[in-house]
Each structure stands twice: as structure tokens, then as C-alpha cells.
Amino acid sequence: MDSKLTGKVKHMGGCACGEVRYGFYEPTVTNLACHCRACQYASGGGPAYVVTVRREEFRVTRGRPREFTTLSEAGHHVTRVFCGECGSPLYSYSDAEDRFCAVKVGSLDEPGKFKPRLHIWTSEAQPWHKRGLFSAKFRKNPPIRGAKRTDAAENGGND
Ligand SMILES: [Zn+2]
Numbered sequence: 001m002d003s004k005l006t007g008k009v010k011h012m013g014g015c016a017c018g019e020v021r022y023g024f025y026e027p028t029v030t031n032l033a034c035h036c037r038a039c040q041y042a043s044g045g046g047p048a049y050v051v052t053v054r055r056e057e058f059r060v061t062r063g064r065p066r067e068f069t070t071l072s073e074a075g076h077h078v079t080r081v082f083c084g085e086c087g088s089p090l091y092s093y094s095d096a097e098d099r100f101c102a103v104k105v106g107s108l109d110e111p112g113k114f115k116p117r118l119h120i121w122t123s124e125a126q127p128w129h130k131r132g133l134f135s136a137k138f139r140k141n142p143p144i145r146g147a148k149r150t151d152a153a154e155n156g157g158n159d
């Protein structure tokens with residue numbers, strides 16, 4: 001057992017069919033909703049609701065999920081991970097910021113704890129997406145302290 005993890009709060013989740021399970025430990029980094037077009041595909045319509053977790057604290061504990069990688073607007077690889085059996089979106093990671101992964105809140109065993117604090121990529125939100133519920137909004141990616149580079153962070157606009 002990794003003694004570094006002792007005493008931290010563990011969260012668990014998995015896909016709809018039970019083939020893939022994962023777990024991660026507190027502290028988490030942030031909870032957000034990403035409205036970008038790619039996340040709309042991954043979510044099936046709305047934004048992707050994610051909790052950002054340190055990759056070293058995250059483990060797949062059962063199954064072998066599948067991956068699909070695309071290029072972001074800034075040319076970074078973004079990999080979305082999902083169950084190959086039932087298709088549930090599970091988490092994603094990017095080489096733009098490889099310290100973190102973004103776990104889909106809907107795949108958690110207890111999603112209710114992870115209310116989003118930020119809305120990002122609101123520039124790509126559909127006009128019928130619900131707006132105005134939260135104060136922190138970014139038209140693209142928010143700046144991340146110590147990050148190599150974000151996708152043209154641009155704090156923007158109240159819509
Ligand atoms: Zn599944």
C-alpha cells in the first residue's frame with residue numbers, strides 16, 4: 001500500500017455496466033463544467049461536468065477502458081477515456097497539463113458532492129445551455145498556475 005495516500009478521502013466511480021472501476025483521493029483540484037464542442041460530443045449534448053484530480057492520486061482499479069485522442073485548438077493531445085462495453089465517458093487527460101486528469105462527475109458513485117465552481121469554454125456553449133448560474137466563467141481555458149501553457153487562456157466575458 002502506498003503510505004503517501006493514507007488518511008486521505010477516497011472517491012470511487014465507474015461505468016454504467018460495471019466493467020470499469022476507478023478510485024482517487026482528495027484533495028481534488030477543482031470542479032468545473034466544460035462547454036467546448038468536443039465535450040458536447042462526449043457528454044451527449046450538454047457540457048462535461050468534471051472534477052479535476054491529480055493523476056498520481058487516480059487509479060483504474062478494474063477493467064481496461066478504451067481511449068479516443070483528438071487535437072485541441074492549441075495543438076495539444078486530449079484523450080477521452082470511456083468504457084468499451086457500455087460507452088460511459090469516464091475521464092480525460094491532456095498533454096497540455098499532464099499533472100491532472102478530469103473525471104466525469106456522472107461516473108462517480110456519489111456525484112452530488114461535486115457541484116461545479118467554474119464554467120469554461122463558454123464561447124462554444126450552445127445558445128440553449130443554461131447560463132448565469134455561476135460567477136466564474138472563462139471563454140476558453142482558465143489560467144493554471146505553473147502550467148506549461150494553456151489553450152489561449154482568455155478570461156472572458158459574462159454571457
Ligand atoms: Zn461499462
Ligand SMILES: [Zn+2]
Nearest residue numbers: 034035036039
Ligand atoms: Zn471541453
